[in-house]
Each structure stands twice: as C-alpha cells, then as structure tokens.
Amino acid sequence: MTIKTIAVVLNDKETARIVLDVALGLAADHDAHVMGLHAEVIDPPPVMSPFDLPDSSVIAAIYEAASTRRKELEAMFNEAVRLSGANSTWQAVRGTSGTASQGLVDACRTVDLVVAPQPGAGRVGELDDVLFESGRPVLFVPWITRQAKPFKRVLVAWDGSRESTRAIFDALPLLKNADEVEIFSVDPHDVSSPNAQLTSAGIAEALARHGLSVVTNTQDPERLAVSAVIENRCSDFAADLLVMGAYSHARIRERLFGGVTHILLQSMTVPVLMSR
Missing domain, CATH: 3.40.50.620 (HUPs)
Structure with missing residues (x-):
C-alpha cells in the first residue's frame, strides 16, 4: 500500500492547525494529495417562541455560526496547503447528526489515510463513524500535540x-x-x-x-x-x-x-x- 490521498478532518480552529501540520507533513513525505473535510452538524435545539413555534431567530443564529466556522476552516486549510505546495481539494458537508456523519464517511472511503483530531466532547460519534464505517485507517492526533514530528x-x-x-x-x-x-x-x-x-x-x-x-x-x-x-x-x-x-x-x-x-x-x- 502507498499513501497517495490523505483526508484531514477539521473540526474547529483549536485543533485544526496541528492536525493540518501532521497531514501536510505526511503528504510531503509520500507525495500525496490532501483532501480537507469538514462536517457541520446542525441539530437546532427545541427552543420555542411564546406562540409555541420554532424560534426562527435562534435557528438563523445557529446556521450563521456554522457558516462562519466553515469559512474560517476553509480559509485556514487553503492557506496552509498554499504554503506547503500540496495538491488539495476541499469538501464540507452540512446536515443533522446522521447525514453529516454519513457525508464524512463517504468522503473518507475514497482516501488512503484519514488524519483527525483526538475525539472530544460532542464529536465522538462523528469520528467513531469514520473509524468504524469508512474502511480506512485513521490517524488520531492528540490535543496536547504542539508540533508535528516524524514517526521514528x-x-x-x-x-x-x-x-x-x-x-x-x-x-x-x-x-x-x-x-x-x-x-x-x-x-x-x-x-x-x-x-x-x-x-x-x-x-x-x-x-x-x-x-x-x-x-x-x-x-x-x-x-x-x-x-x-x-x-x-x-x-x-x-x-x-x-x-x-x-x-x-x-x-x-x-x-x-x-x-x-x-x-x-x-x-x-x-x-x-x-x-x-
């Protein structure tokens, strides 16, 4: 087996930088294409207005925050791959818990290796799905990692x-x-x-x-x-x-x-x- 396509799962800005560094380092070592992946899970809470209807302002705020997060991560990804010189593509999926996870799994099935952050609160199920359903090896990067280094x-x-x-x-x-x-x-x-x-x-x-x-x-x-x-x-x-x-x-x-x-x-x- 050779590594020619690497998927890097970006959840949030706090973990994205080190996960990107690890993925891009591996891409350089193996002359691999890098696919940036982001799954935005949007499950609006049951916040109700006084008229017993879904509160549209709350739902709109949730969608706006999700859009902002996606754009920030895409910009971070594009800048990192530009500096590294790697070939890349970007893919973002949005939906409820089940549909967003399935979109992530489907994308990961097309790669040789998945690089993802250590599962954290609120993201465990999503990354579990990638590990169990994609059929691809997953390299988890710990939260405490500060610098990517070779695996010697x-x-x-x-x-x-x-x-x-x-x-x-x-x-x-x-x-x-x-x-x-x-x-x-x-x-x-x-x-x-x-x-x-x-x-x-x-x-x-x-x-x-x-x-x-x-x-x-x-x-x-x-x-x-x-x-x-x-x-x-x-x-x-x-x-x-x-x-x-x-x-x-x-x-x-x-x-x-x-x-x-x-x-x-x-x-x-x-x-x-x-x-x-």
Missing part, C-alpha cells in the same frame, strides 16, 4: 486479532520511515488463546522482510489495565506513534465497560493509528 519510533499494540493485523499492514507506509518498530503484547494470565505470542514473531519477520528494524516485547499487566500498560510502554519506549486495532469487541460493550480502544482515545499522549 513506532509501538504496535499486538493481540493476535484481525484488527491488529489490519492496523499493522495499513500502517506499513508509515513504518517504512521509522528507525525502530516494537511489536508489543500484553500477556494477561486469563488469555485463552496464545495467538499473540505465537504470531508476534511471525509478524516481526514479515515486517523485517520490508526492511524494517523490528523487535518484539511481551509484558505481564501485573493487575494494571491493559490500556495503562500500553500507555506506560509508549512512554518508556519514547514512541512517536502507536498503532493498534480498533475495538475487538462489540461497540456497545466497549462503550459500557470502557474498552482499551475507547480509554486510549480519551487519554492518548502520542498520535494513534487505528484500523477496523
């Missing part, structure tokens, strides 16, 4: 699953630019299948055939949550990028019980590439 040390969270396998090979164009890649498995005592242990060496060998410098590492959680073990390893390894599969269990179960993927998305400290 990459940690791959490996559990032997379909999702982990998909994530590794979706990330291959990024891994090829890394100086070191670690295949990291958490080894809980209650695991019923030894898949992770049996196949981590095989995955490492496969990546080595692509010319990558790969090591494997397995760690016992010692009563820590798996998400905490992965976060600690990211820190100890000084990872620039975490690669992992998204949601091994049903989405509703992950939401109710705080699955590893959901927790890491909320507390991420390095960019995370996820595939489903």
Whole structure:
C-alpha cells in the first residue's frame, strides 16, 4: 500500500492547525494529495417562541455560526496547503447528526489515510463513524500535540486479532520511515488463546522482510489495565506513534465497560493509528 490521498478532518480552529501540520507533513513525505473535510452538524435545539413555534431567530443564529466556522476552516486549510505546495481539494458537508456523519464517511472511503483530531466532547460519534464505517485507517492526533514530528519510533499494540493485523499492514507506509518498530503484547494470565505470542514473531519477520528494524516485547499487566500498560510502554519506549486495532469487541460493550480502544482515545499522549 502507498499513501497517495490523505483526508484531514477539521473540526474547529483549536485543533485544526496541528492536525493540518501532521497531514501536510505526511503528504510531503509520500507525495500525496490532501483532501480537507469538514462536517457541520446542525441539530437546532427545541427552543420555542411564546406562540409555541420554532424560534426562527435562534435557528438563523445557529446556521450563521456554522457558516462562519466553515469559512474560517476553509480559509485556514487553503492557506496552509498554499504554503506547503500540496495538491488539495476541499469538501464540507452540512446536515443533522446522521447525514453529516454519513457525508464524512463517504468522503473518507475514497482516501488512503484519514488524519483527525483526538475525539472530544460532542464529536465522538462523528469520528467513531469514520473509524468504524469508512474502511480506512485513521490517524488520531492528540490535543496536547504542539508540533508535528516524524514517526521514528513506532509501538504496535499486538493481540493476535484481525484488527491488529489490519492496523499493522495499513500502517506499513508509515513504518517504512521509522528507525525502530516494537511489536508489543500484553500477556494477561486469563488469555485463552496464545495467538499473540505465537504470531508476534511471525509478524516481526514479515515486517523485517520490508526492511524494517523490528523487535518484539511481551509484558505481564501485573493487575494494571491493559490500556495503562500500553500507555506506560509508549512512554518508556519514547514512541512517536502507536498503532493498534480498533475495538475487538462489540461497540456497545466497549462503550459500557470502557474498552482499551475507547480509554486510549480519551487519554492518548502520542498520535494513534487505528484500523477496523
């Protein structure tokens, strides 16, 4: 796989700059086209006038704010790509929660990689839809990121699953630019299948055939949550990028019980590439 089209999802001005920097840096590395995407969700609140009719002034204000936000983000995108020299297109969709998310998903299905901000309050469902429904890998950029930098040390969270396998090979164009890649498995005592242990060496060998410098590492959680073990390893390894599969269990179960993927998305400290 090569990266020739990158979609960058721009939610708001606070996160747009660093997400753009990451996307444009990758576009320069891979000579890729950049598609700017913005989905404006407009669900007017049930504000009623004294005559028990929708308050048109409130609805008009909501639409005006949405239009202003879209224009500001489009201008920021156009200026950034002009300075970078990248080829680009811009696409904005507007609608209710369901229609806006579907428009975003449809656009993302035409690209090789999606770059998006870390999901925040009010935008989680929209970015979940991109991750689960687009069929494309998504690179989430943390809120705390202040400067885009190359992914030279990459940690791959490996559990032997379909999702982990998909994530590794979706990330291959990024891994090829890394100086070191670690295949990291958490080894809980209650695991019923030894898949992770049996196949981590095989995955490492496969990546080595692509010319990558790969090591494997397995760690016992010692009563820590798996998400905490992965976060600690990211820190100890000084990872620039975490690669992992998204949601091994049903989405509703992950939401109710705080699955590893959901927790890491909320507390991420390095960019995370996820595939489903």
